[in-house]
Amino acid sequence: MDYLPQSSRQFAVGAAGTWNDFEISVEGYYKDMHNVIEYKDGATYLSTNQNWQNKVEVGRGNSYGSEFFIQKKVGKFNGWVGYTLSWTNRQFDNLNHGEWFPYRYDRRHDIKIAGTYHLTKNFELGAVWVYNTGQAVTFPTVFYFTADLTAFYLDGNSGSGNGVNGGYVQYTPSRNNLRMTAYHRLDLSATYTIIKEKFSHEFNLSLYNAYNRKNPYYLELWGNQKQTTIRQASLIALTPSISYSINLK
Amino acid sequence: MAFVVLIVIGCGAPEILYLPSPPRELVINCIGYSYHPWYAYLSLSSSILERPDNEVIHDATVNLYEDGVLVETFAHDTTMSSPGGTRYYSVISTPKPGKRYKITAARPGFPTAESEFLQPDSIALGSLTVRVIGPNVTFPSTTDVQFRIEFTDPLGEDFYELDAIHILDSTYYDIPGTNDSSLYMSSQDLRLAFIDPAYEENNDLFFSAIAFNDSYFDGKTATLDLTAQVYEPEKKTYVVYLRHLSKDYYNYLKTVYLQGATSGDPFAQPVLLENNIKDGYGIFGGFTQTKKPLQAQN
Numbered sequence: 001m002d003y004l005p006q007s008s009r010q011f012a013v014g015a016a017g018t019w020n021d022f023e024i025s026v027e028g029y030y031k032d033m034h035n036v037i038e039y040k041d042g043a044t045y046l047s048t049n050q051n052w053q054n055k056v057e058v059g060r061g062n063s064y065g066s067e068f069f070i071q072k073k074v075g076k077f078n079g080w081v082g083y084t085l086s087w088t089n090r091q092f093d094n095l096n097h098g099e100w101f102p103y104r105y106d107r108r109h110d111i112k113i114a115g116t117y118h119l120t121k122n123f124e125l126g127a128v129w130v131y132n133t134g135q136a137v138t139f140p141t142v143f144y145f146t147a148d149l150t151a152f153y154l155d156g157n158s159g160s161g162n163g164v165n166g167g168y169v170q171y172t173p174s175r176n177n178l179r180m181t182a183y184h185r186l187d188l189s190a191t192y193t194i195i196k197e198k199f200s201h202e203f204n205l206s207l208y209n210a211y212n213r214k215n216p217y218y219l220e221l222w223g224n225q226k227q228t229t230i231r232q233a234s235l236i237a238l239t240p241s242i243s244y245s246i247n248l249k
Numbered sequence: 250m251a252f253v254v255l256i257v258i259g260c261g262a263p264e265i266l267y268l269p270s271p272p273r274e275l276v277i278n279c280i281g282y283s284y285h286p287w288y289a290y291l292s293l294s295s296s297i298l299e300r301p302d303n304e305v306i307h308d309a310t311v312n313l314y315e316d317g318v319l320v321e322t323f324a325h326d327t328t329m330s331s332p333g334g335t336r337y338y339s340v341i342s343t344p345k346p347g348k349r350y351k352i353t354a355a356r357p358g359f360p361t362a363e364s365e366f367l368q369p370d371s372i373a374l375g376s377l378t379v380r381v382i383g384p385n386v387t388f389p390s391t392t393d394v395q396f397r398i399e400f401t402d403p404l405g406e407d408f409y410e411l412d413a414i415h416i417l418d419s420t421y422y423d424i425p426g427t428n429d430s431s432l433y434m435s436s437q438d439l440r441l442a443f444i445d446p447a448y449e450e451n452n453d454l455f456f457s458a459i460a461f462n463d464s465y466f467d468g469k470t471a472t473l474d475l476t477a478q479v480y481e482p483e484k485k486t487y488v489v490y491l492r493h494l495s496k497d498y499y500n501y502l503k504t505v506y507l508q509g510a511t512s513g514d515p516f517a518q519p520v521l522l523e524n525n526i527k528d529g530y531g532i533f534g535g536f537t538q539t540k541k542p543l544q545a546q547n
Contacts, residue, residue, distance in 0.1 A: 147278035
């Protein structure tokens, strides 16, 4: 199957201005997308017996929201705050019963705050905090037994064919029906700079994910004979680092 | 390398999350096979975090409506309760092609589950041929045979399942104490596969009966070429089955099979199961089958 190139139209309206030491901008946008692709139900990345074109569906999408940005560039303390309120959706005739669903990267709130404080000419402290609404994931909510369908084929051997011989099945109400917990993180840094005539030395101490937030990476069903639970795996907890660099002029 | 080490060190122990449990609801599994008795299997759904519930449901009322008129309250089969549910069955009614059926299952303490569908019409098999091609390249102990199957598809969206068996032996034997005889057949259930690449997707979906829709031949005569492998090509008799499926049943077959085939594959996309039961789960659908024997040509 041949697919048409993806296309989109975007409409945006915004305003920007300066107030004392602050630059402020506000923008609203709407974007529609055509010929976007998404994996079919059950498509597997590892299978090589199908062309990739047979593993995807073609559909449409939209994205809309507003962005707010404020920045301070002068003074001992400078930094910026960005906030985005947004919706991102997809629709495919052969996915999710043809109904619209939130895209994997649909994030209702996205906040970034960054600041730098110059203690002295050579020494500065920095902090960045980010927050995103949790990623949308497809996760089953219910399971039940499906009957042995061969039991309905009552004339002997003709019924053994469909391979659906009963067993527990998992029911998922819709694509991307569940939200992972929100992602947020604080990074801190302290930088000392020695400036020479032909080069400068820079010593940096930083803490990534300073309050050791266990941000979600993926969810899995995990269970034994007694209990089934949903486990959330996380990557990159609190990570300190030290760096030294020389910058030639 | 250092980045990888950091990631490994930074991995936290997995956190346990809790989800609100969806309420338990009735599960109906009922597939109508034209002119054969109805069987409905009732069970209960469970939250994904709970253990399965195999409770016998003896206090439900299962009603069947034909074209809007109540035709029967199913009897409870007290002799049989499979893991798939407690069986209820019809005594007087059978599914008839072209009729619309509705099922309701009521049990104290649960919302009444219901669903409906149109029993598909019978589709006559047209011209059929099967030819013996020769030894299979991959499995030389088997022989390729090729079917050409024709039937006329009605206008509108239709769904089918094709199946075939190879008769290896057939003998009539007398039933003791009666004047009747019965036919004993041993056969090989054939795994059919479309030759036309346009249907390639369908070949992956089902174990041997192959399901497909009429998107390539809507309202026309379908001429389908399929291949299969047999062990005893010298035996000439085959039987082809054509099942005209209701849409929900087709989608259910497809999604149940796909979910089973991809379970355990961490790289597979999730499969949303077809569910056409309102206030419950499961499937209420049907099929109408026609079959035709044929002899192989060399």
